Amino acid sequence: MKKLRSSVVMLTPDRQIDRRILLSADSLEAAGWDVTIVAMPLDAQCTDDRRVVRIGLDAGHANRENRVLDTYRWVRGHLPMNGYLMRWLKRMAWRHLVDQESFYSKLFCSTTSRFAPHVIVANDLPMLPVAKQLADACGARLVYDSHELYSEQEFSNREKRRWAEIEAKYIGACDVVITVNQSIATELERRYGVSDVKVIYNAERSLNIPIRFRRFHEVFGLAADKKVLLLQGGLSVGRNLEVLIDAMRHVQNPSVVLVVLGDGLLLRSLKKMALADRVFFHPAVPQNDLLALTVAADAGVIPYQATCLNNRYCTPNKLFEFISAGLPILASDLPEIRKLIEGQQIGLVGDSSTPEKLSILIDDFFSDEQRFASWRANLATVRQLVCWEEEEKKLVKIYKALR
Known part of the structure; x- marks a missing residue:
């Protein structure tokens, strides 16, 4: 597999591509990089960014993680996304059905194995294990872009501990760690002994502001x-x-x-x-x-x-x-x-x-x-x-x- 030395593969656990990821992709393309974004599948056909590759969930790669994800997608279509029942179901799934470290790696491995980028980017903590796996496989540089203090969300204490363990295991292997503000950068450095965490704000473009009207x-x-x-x-x-x-x-x-x-x-x-x-x-x-x-x-x-x-x-x-x-x-x-x-x-x-x-x-x-x-x-x-x-x-x- 020939490595394109100016290529970047960005991984995201989301269906809707975050504005931060799209702006980063725009900027890197303008600087001469070849950018691919690998993301979760959409529930329905719709227009997608040309750089996005959706992970495949075909029968040839059926596994426990695919079945859990298919079930989740069905439930999501019938329950409010952030409702109390949905949040409870997600907590139970993480506790009894899936392992936070391996779940996304198994979902993404078939699709990501097609690429041999020079840089692989984990956008948020769930992507860090699979990004490390791909980086090891093809000798890529590893970037961790932490969009938030992931393990300190409103999770159960068990979930918080598990996500923190995963972050501690992999963050030291990253060539670069980036986050969204200095408070989170300082916290990551303090917790894990990493240094020089970079800060990139989730800023908007300043040009071409629309005309103000009422x-x-x-x-x-x-x-x-x-x-x-x-x-x-x-x-x-x-x-x-x-x-x-x-x-x-x-x-x-x-x-x-x-x-x-x-x-x-x-x-x-x-x-x-x-x-x-x-x-x-x-x-x-x-x-x-x-x-x-x-x-x-x-x-x-x-x-x-x-x-x-x-x-x-x-x-x-x-x-x-x-x-x-x-x-x-x-x-x-x-x-x-x-x-x-x-x-x-x-x-x-x-x-x-x-x-x-x-x-x-x-x-x-x-x-x-x-x-x-x-x-x-x-x-x-x-x-x-x-x-x-x-x-x-x-x-x-x-x-x-x-x-």
């Missing part, structure tokens, strides 16, 4: 003086969304309304608890169309709570989407979020743990028009600094050293 005002018939606070993303449990919706009952400023842009498990219940004249719901849109809507708001909100260490250290995609769209940001006081918002003076962070506290924070956020204007003015500069164009330079430099 789309939400048009869609919902809002008066011109209404100020739109925007929540966008998946409406799933554990994101403090119920508190945000309830907080709008207590907001004193009559000009502030909340627009929720997205779909998910909680959509129906959030609609039931929302005040009709203060909270408005807009369906989710494709990623490529998102910023054109984001810019129609006056500000963005991130109400996440530190329910686990992973959430405490989070820098969610919406943070960078709001920056790219030039929106001042209201957010919970979490370390990395505070570092960007307060450090760059582009918004306000504070206590959003209860509806009453969050409503006070919202009123404070909109109370000073001069301060608000300064945040927006600062964003004109910040969006040129905290953007994919800048992160891309760091990424290409990392991979250049691996050639």
